[in-house]
Amino acid sequence: MKRSNLFFMRGIVLSILFLMLSGCSHSAPKETTPPAEPMGSYSGSARASYYGYGGLVYVTITIENGFITGVDIEDEHETEGIGKVVIANAPDIIVRRNSPEIDVMSNATYTSTAVREAARLAIQAIKDATGN
Numbered sequence: 001m002k003r004s005n006l007f008f009m010r011g012i013v014l015s016i017l018f019l020m021l022s023g024c025s026h027s028a029p030k031e032t033t034p035p036a037e038p039m040g041s042y043s044g045s046a047r048a049s050y051y052g053y054g055g056l057v058y059v060t061i062t063i064e065n066g067f068i069t070g071v072d073i074e075d076e077h078e079t080e081g082i083g084k085v086v087i088a089n090a091p092d093i094i095v096r097r098n099s100p101e102i103d104v105m106s107n108a109t110y111t112s113t114a115v116r117e118a119a120r121l122a123i124q125a126i127k128d129a130t131g132n
Contacts, residue, residue: 036098038066039123042130045070048121052114054078057087059118061094063126068098073115083111090115 047060054077062070071091078084086108093102100119104112 036067036096039063039068039098040066040127040132042066042126042132044126044129046122046125046129048118048125050114050118050121051110052078053083053108053110057111057114057118059115059122061100061119061122061126063123068095068123071095071119075111078111079108082108086111086115090119094119 043064043066045060045062047058049056049058051057052075054075056076057078058074060070060072060074061068071094073087073090075083075087078087082105086102086105090102090112094100100116100123102112102116102119
């Protein structure tokens with residue numbers, strides 16, 4: 001009787017282990033970004049600035065037919081490894097989203113906000129210049 005209980009318990013343990021491991025084999029779905037919608041039909045380029053942690057952050061935006069095609073960010077004295085990370089990554093995010101809306105990075109709130117607001121100001125300057 002003891003021997004059959006031992007085999008029964010081993011079977012249960014192996015079944016539970018199998019179920020646990022089989023659940024780990026599936027990969028999580030990848031985040032997909034929907035295609036960006038044009039902001040209008042205007043084109044142009046403008047530069048704007050906003051105060052970050054270490055001084056002014058300058059953002060130059062280029063828009064062609066309502067799509068952001070270029071973003072250049074310059075800073076005076078943002079912190080290495082914190083604010084500089086935002087400045088390095090934000091251009092790709094802004095172009096991909098076709099929007100100045102970037103997520104605020106932890107410990108880089110001032111720089112993230114400065115990039116977002118300067119980009120908004122530059123986009124508004126392009127709209128104003130084209131009458132949109």
